[in-house]
Amino acid sequence: xxxxxxxxxxxxxxxxxxxxxxxxxxxxxxxxxxxxxxxxxxxxxxxxxxxxxxxxxxxxxxxxxxxxxxxxxxxxxxxxxxxxxxxxxxxxxxxxxxxxxxxxxxxxxxxxxxxxxxxxxxxxxxxxxxxxxxxxxxxxxxxxxxxxxxxxxxxxxxxxxxxxxxxxxxxxxxxxxxxxxxxxxxxxxxxxxxxxxxxxxxxxxxxxxxxxxxxxxxxxxxxxxxxxxxxxxxxxxxxxxxxxxxxxxxxxxxxxxxxxxxxxxxxxxxxxxxxxxxxxxxxxxxxxxxxxxxxxxxxxxxxxxxxxxxxxxxxxxxxxxxxxxxxxxxxxxxxxxxxxxxxxxxxxxxxxxxxxxxxxxxxxxxxxxxxxxxxxxxxxxxxxxxxxxxxxxxxxxxxxxxxxxxxxxxxx
Amino acid sequence: xxxxxxxxxxxxxxxxxxxxxxxxxxxxxxxxxxxxxxxxxxxxxxxxxxxxxxxxxxxxxxxxxxxxxxxxxxxxxxxxxxxxxxxxxxxxxxxxxxxxxxxxxxxxxxxxx
Numbered sequence: 001x002x003x004x005x006x007x008x009x010x011x012x013x014x015x016x017x018x019x020x021x022x023x024x025x026x027x028x029x030x031x032x033x034x035x036x037x038x039x040x041x042x043x044x045x046x047x048x049x050x051x052x053x054x055x056x057x058x059x060x061x062x063x064x065x066x067x068x069x070x071x072x073x074x075x076x077x078x079x080x081x082x083x084x085x086x087x088x089x090x091x092x093x094x095x096x097x098x099x100x101x102x103x104x105x106x107x108x109x110x111x112x113x114x115x116x117x118x119x120x121x122x123x124x125x126x127x128x129x130x131x132x133x134x135x136x137x138x139x140x141x142x143x144x145x146x147x148x149x150x151x152x153x154x155x156x157x158x159x160x161x162x163x164x165x166x167x168x169x170x171x172x173x174x175x176x177x178x179x180x181x182x183x184x185x186x187x188x189x190x191x192x193x194x195x196x197x198x199x200x201x202x203x204x205x206x207x208x209x210x211x212x213x214x215x216x217x218x219x220x221x222x223x224x225x226x227x228x229x230x231x232x233x234x235x236x237x238x239x240x241x242x243x244x245x246x247x248x249x250x251x252x253x254x255x256x257x258x259x260x261x262x263x264x265x266x267x268x269x270x271x272x273x274x275x276x277x278x279x280x281x282x283x284x285x286x287x288x289x290x291x292x293x294x295x296x297x298x299x300x301x302x303x304x305x306x307x308x309x310x311x312x313x314x315x316x317x318x319x320x321x322x323x324x325x326x327x328x329x330x331x332x333x334x335x336x337x338x339x340x341x342x343x344x345x346x347x348x349x350x351x352x353x354x355x356x357x358x359x360x361x362x363x364x365x366x367x368x369x370x371x372x373x374x375x376x377x378x379x380x381x382x383x384x385x386x387x388x389x390x391x392x393x394x395x396x397x398x399x400x401x402x403x404x405x406x407x408x409x410x411x412x
Numbered sequence: 413x414x415x416x417x418x419x420x421x422x423x424x425x426x427x428x429x430x431x432x433x434x435x436x437x438x439x440x441x442x443x444x445x446x447x448x449x450x451x452x453x454x455x456x457x458x459x460x461x462x463x464x465x466x467x468x469x470x471x472x473x474x475x476x477x478x479x480x481x482x483x484x485x486x487x488x489x490x491x492x493x494x495x496x497x498x499x500x501x502x503x504x505x506x507x508x509x510x511x512x513x514x515x516x517x518x519x520x521x522x523x524x525x
Contacts, residue, residue: 060459060466067484069482070439071462072482073440073482074438074440074461075458077440078440078444101457101458102457103457103459104455104457104458106464109463
């Protein structure tokens with residue numbers, strides 16, 4: 001029966017690999033091959049041939065492949081059986097008889113190979129370390145678009161941030177370990193074969209477990225977020241909107257809506273799902289005005305009305321999210337809107353850069369925006385309006401759609 | 413990257429030339445011959461040999477003279493013969509110099525006050 005074991009050393013740690021293989025011989029195992037799947041998997045079977053020894057042979061740089069057959073034949077004649085390739089620069093041989101002439105890998109070939117492998121390990125480890133700050137910075141920039149931890153938690157971004165952080169630690173541990181291994185390797189002479197890998201194997205196993213755990217947790221979080229967030233958006237009718245539409249709020253502006261222009265700003269509703277909430281967004285945007293002629297230059301939309309409905313998994317989470325949204329800005333004004341547990345209103349002027357919190361966007365003139373934030377149980381509704389009309393006196397109209405019999409309560 | 417030209421004969425290289433001085437041999441026979449001749453003092457294994465053989469054949473010091481199955485047989489060229497003779501003379505000169513110096517210098521090293 002084949003037994004697979006992960007090779008705990010890099011292919012170029014010749015002395016350690018040989019000592020480790022000798023330990024496997026003592027455990028009654030015989031190496032039959034090496035597979036490269038996420039590192040090096042050594043395949044063993046029960047050893048019935050008695051004691052033997054293994055040698056990792058670094059191939060000469062020049063002329064090896066033109067002489068490969070001859071090379072192996074000479075090895076065979078001198079008592080060595082080819083087992084498998086460990087790397088394109090290294091082969092593993094097994095002594096087929098006790099008096100096999102020692103292979104004696106050429107020291108210069110070994111030194112050159114080690115030097116280049118070591119350099120590669122150092123450079124790649126340093127590159128990984130250099131990439132980590134960029135990774136963290138991008139993550140932080142992404143987080144800037146959120147109002148707080150609950151905002152990030154609802155759509156899974158908080159978990160994604162944790163996943164990225166775990167991945168950054170994974171890379172850091174791997175890179176630091178790579179550098180340490182590289183430095184230590186320079187300090188030992190591989191051909192004296194006095195290296196005892198036991199404690200090192202245990203240490204590396206621990207590091208491997210840590211790395212696997214970090215990678216596994218990071219991947220698991222990613223998978224959870226992906227599978228709980230529906231990538232598909234569904235069209236939903238505007239009639240599903242749980243608050244009134246623009247027609248009830250500003251009939252004069254609603255008259256300008258073009259429902260038939262599906263390539264323009266036809267009102268629409270879409271719904272989707274994220275980690276801890278499902279949502280529906282309804283938009284009623286005014287027609288685009290093109291000051292320089294239809295489709296020429298930059299146009300603008302004179303008014304825009306949108307409703308974002310979030311059905312959050314639990315009421316307590318909805319309460320916290322609501323409180324976080326309110327705390328994120330200091331210009332909220334508490335209002336009462338009938339039919340809702342909580343309501344806040346704010347009016348402000350903004351522009352493109354402020355709206356998206358980015359200095360990279362082009363400068364635009366300011367416009368007025370009014371936002372109403374409502375909560376009822378686990379449902380949080382955000383209503384936004386950009387335009388000339390004053391929504392404040394009409395706030396309770398929003399209640400009308402839910403309770404058609406009475407819409408008289410005034411905003412305070 | 414151009415190959416590094418051979419600058420000096422190493423001890424294993426010299427013994428490879430010695431092995432091929434009077435006979436043509438294949439790789440395994442060269443290793444066996446050198447091990448026997450030096451009593452294992454010169455660590456010439458197949459690993460070392462197949463780093464040496466391409467260098468010596470590229471330099472025109474050795475050449476292949478036959479193939480039998482996977483085995484190739486090597487011989488020394490005229491250039492190789494001259495190089496081997498020159499190295500022998502150099503080593504003989506070294507031995508003569510040692511002899512001329514007498515036995516005293518072989519005593520444990522003592523620095524004069």
